[in-house]
Amino acid sequence: MNFGRNVVIAVTGVSRMQLEHWAQIGVVSSSVKSSSGKGSRREYSFEDLVQLKVAKTLRAHGIGLPKIRTILRFLRKGFLKKSSSNGLETLTPLRRAVMAPPGLLSCGALGFYGGSQAITGLRYLTNGIDTFIMTRDPHEAFNALKKEFVFSLSLEDIIGDLKKDLCQLIDPKEHKVKVNNMEFTVLLTPDIEDGGVTVQCKEIPAAISQGDNEQEAIDNIIDALELCLETESLLKSEAHQVQ
Numbered sequence: 001m002n003f004g005r006n007v008v009i010a011v012t013g014v015s016r017m018q019l020e021h022w023a024q025i026g027v028v029s030s031s032v033k034s035s036s037g038k039g040s041r042r043e044y045s046f047e048d049l050v051q052l053k054v055a056k057t058l059r060a061h062g063i064g065l066p067k068i069r070t071i072l073r074f075l076r077k078g079f080l081k082k083s084s085s086n087g088l089e090t091l092t093p094l095r096r097a098v099m100a101p102p103g104l105l106s107c108g109a110l111g112f113y114g115g116s117q118a119i120t121g122l123r124y125l126t127n128g129i130d131t132f133i134m135t136r137d138p139h140e141a142f143n144a145l146k147k148e149f150v151f152s153l154s155l156e157d158i159i160g161d162l163k164k165d166l167c168q169l170i171d172p173k174e175h176k177v178k179v180n181n182m183e184f185t186v187l188l189t190p191d192i193e194d195g196g197v198t199v200q201c202k203e204i205p206a207a208i209s210q211g212d213n214e215q216e217a218i219d220n221i222i223d224a225l226e227l228c229l230e231t232e233s234l235l236k237s238e239a240h241q242v243q
Contacts, residue, residue, distance in 0.1 A: 002032045002043040003166075006195035011165040012052040019052075027069060028052050041195075046162070051075060053158050166192075175199075175218060179225045186221050188214055204228050 009016060023029045023042070028051045030042035044052075051072050058068050172189045185202045191210075197217040201207035207224045211217030 001192070002045065003049065003192050004044075004195040005042060007166075007169060007190070007192045008044050008049060008052065010169060011162055012049055012056055014052050014056050018056075022052075022055065025065070027065060028055055028072065047076075049162055050155070050159060053162060054153060054155075057153060057158070173214075175214075177218060177222055177225070179222055180229055182229075184225060186218070188217060201225060201228075 005016070005019065008014065009019065014022075023034075028048060030044045031048050032045050033041070033043035054075065055068050055072060058071065059065075063071075170190055170192055172187045175186050175188055177184050177186055184204070184207075186199050187202060189198045189200075190196075191198055196210055196212050197214050198210045199208070199217040199221040201221060201224075204225065207221060207228045209217060209220035209224045211220050
């Protein structure tokens, strides 16, 4: 499933300007389809959305773009497919987690290892260079060597939140409209690839329209319904005259 710019902005919280700037300088670009000139559309994968959400969160904590690039390079390695000995492609643990339904996500699926708790009640993490002591806040750790606090990001939470937000965003919504003193039910469906909203009347399926947003789509479907009702009235009038 590919995603257009409007959907990407809505679920990641990245601004339109950030999205364009990060693509231009190579922080996060659209891996499915890049912009090829004026009027062309970028298309993003779910993996791109995860990277954008991570980058957005890191920037909110004051992390600079050079460090974010390094982190995202490591993250992208987790998304890459590895070839097995028999020549078939297998998925890395991170990519399996991305493709799994939210209910199946777990720290194990992400390839993380939770060490046993020390007798003192403290939990330690190390990358071979620095030693970190886990605090009561699951998103914060203390660097014992540099005597400074660092924060952690849960990819499980980011992936789960993105999936939940996408489900809420793409689910069709029903809306009631009144035309010529008659009430109709219309179905609003976001276009996740091209952006905008498609709308169709349940009672008169021939009445279909779209808009850049929900309100514009509703206004357009009202116009379409008025035209359908007017056409139906003219056809009935002509049929009556023929008889």
